[in-house]
Amino acid sequence: MAGQSNPKLADVARAAGVSLATASRALAEPDLVRTKTRERVREAASMLGYVPHGAARALASRRSRTIGAVFPPVDNPIFAAATQSLGHALAGGGYTLLLATHEYDPAAELVVTRTLIERGVDGLVLVGLHHDPRMFQLLRQAGVPYEITWSVDPSGFHHCIGVAHRIASVRATQHLLELGHREFAVLSGHTEHNDRTRERLAGVREALAARSIELRADRVMEAGFTLPQARAAFALLQARAPGFTALVCGNDVLAIGALCECAARGIRVPQSLSVVGFDDIDMAAGASPPLTTVHVPAAEVGRRAAARMLARLAGEAVPPIEELPAGLVVRESTGPAPR
Amino acid sequence: MAGQSNPKLADVARAAGVSLATASRALAEPDLVRTKTRERVREAASMLGYVPHGAARALASRRSRTIGAVFPPVDNPIFAAATQSLGHALAGGGYTLLLATHEYDPAAELVVTRTLIERGVDGLVLVGLHHDPRMFQLLRQAGVPYEITWSVDPSGFHHCIGVAHRIASVRATQHLLELGHREFAVLSGHTEHNDRTRERLAGVREALAARSIELRADRVMEAGFTLPQARAAFALLQARAPGFTALVCGNDVLAIGALCECAARGIRVPQSLSVVGFDDIDMAAGASPPLTTVHVPAAEVGRRAAARMLARLAGEAVPPIEELPAGLVVRESTGPAPR
């Protein structure tokens, strides 16, 4: 619609009185060109309002300066924080973030990942270890480097930056045990396609088993990561198997949902029920009562993932696995077991 | 690293025994090719594990099937929700989201926008009406269609999808007036580069002015959109100009921060102080007490922005401005003025 097309590098070269090759070098690799020439080219470029053509550049140079991220819904605060820091850090390194999300569905994940690869991403940031097997086949075939976030693969087969979910979960459960609790319930995220959720649940079981405490099957409830779903699931738990004094939640959204439902039902926290969350999202400290939870450095995960990817793309050696600390933050939603 | 390079379309064409042109058409415009030929090409493609080369395709076709979004930090729940729905809806239309963020800094915004344009986005989604003037110049020169979200430009000069911040803010303030409040304070977001914030503040002033009520300068406080900053700002407000019975907040994060600080200081809400927020983020309903706020359909804004952009790219006519309803949701953080 807008008159003549945009100026191309050839136009800049002509205006500067140099060849196409020199113009390209002046802009991309300034050291290869004499100072005076470089200046002339730059001036011509800004004069003409030249904007490099990314696709052409990507085609010729075989790199797009673009990193793909395949995330679960980014409206989950924990992923929102990571997305934010990831994108920011990437931008600092001259890369742009191509974002794709899926609703915890491996098939959908495969599709969007494929799309990202078609778009020519130079690297990929994934979440967790649970993926369709064809994902890894695709990644290998495409030769795209990737970083797995949140989880850490002990085998060291994948590059990972994450936390030890199970250990942190054990720790949180122990905290409750130390407070004298014996009747536990778990409000877990869906475990089917989510290794973090599984590990967290396994951590609870592990800590309880160490004290020979049983976790009744009807005291474990799975729910989606939204407040309404969490509230409904907690209500069901109460209806189905009341009597627990400690509730371990798969993440803070679930925990806050439970807290809301407690407030609505007049269940006093922590006097009648202790609740622990996982993630330490912003709202956890402001919840009522302030939530005891496991702090997961989400923004830091995003930043580190970006840094690791940039380093790898720059040819630097990066340790395959990096584990960030995830410590328990005791606030006011946990207290001694009643009676 | 991985052996020979990936198969290209020419390989597929050869394997299928057709020309490059036919192979291209078979994959991109199936109708132009005889059924049998199409099948052969498709088979050859999947046989070879062919993955189209996005940059080459973009270069040749002059479209990248990529949409850029320039957002404030997406860890703000309201933008997280919009980012999520935007990306999801775009993916449904075969487009991928290139995400860039800035810290409410017009200069930074200009830079990332330029980068996005270089990457060849087919369209751009922006937030709000306040931008560096060079932004629009850049957009026009590049000929990239864009949608402005959240705000609506009454002049109809830009394509917009948003809500009427000022009117909603007036409504929220009237609610407080109807409850008998006369002593107001405002906890606003930074107004310098943010038209939504300004409009919301203006709405409060407008509603008060209509009743000849003054909003004291020392009762207006600006803060960043994080819980800690909100708490600190509220504390300052209390120290500097106590005595207000109604607090209007620029958004829910600020409001929840204020609520937290109230809880910490033993200020009873709504008995001693009424608080209203803006946005109706997930946590608003679960806050303590549940927050009275203005519901802004963030996810819907993202979805509609995607739909509008896709329609425009498909050549369909789209009304330049679209305003979504933003109604007041009365919960429990507001009550009659004390005494």
Next chain:
DNA sequence: TCACGGAATGAAACCGCTTCCAGAGATTAT
């Protein structure tokens, strides 16, 4: 002053795909 070597530059070959244009085949009308 002249040969020599590194630095700067230019010509041209791609990168992988889309699309215009024309020709070949198939189909229908006469």
Next chain:
DNA sequence: ATAATCTCTGGAAGCGGTTTCATTCCGTGA
């Protein structure tokens, strides 16, 4: 059976850069 009309297909020209390779410059040391 033949001409006229479509439908498919193939050849080839780009799209806008990067990069290899050869060439031209220029400053030096003898």
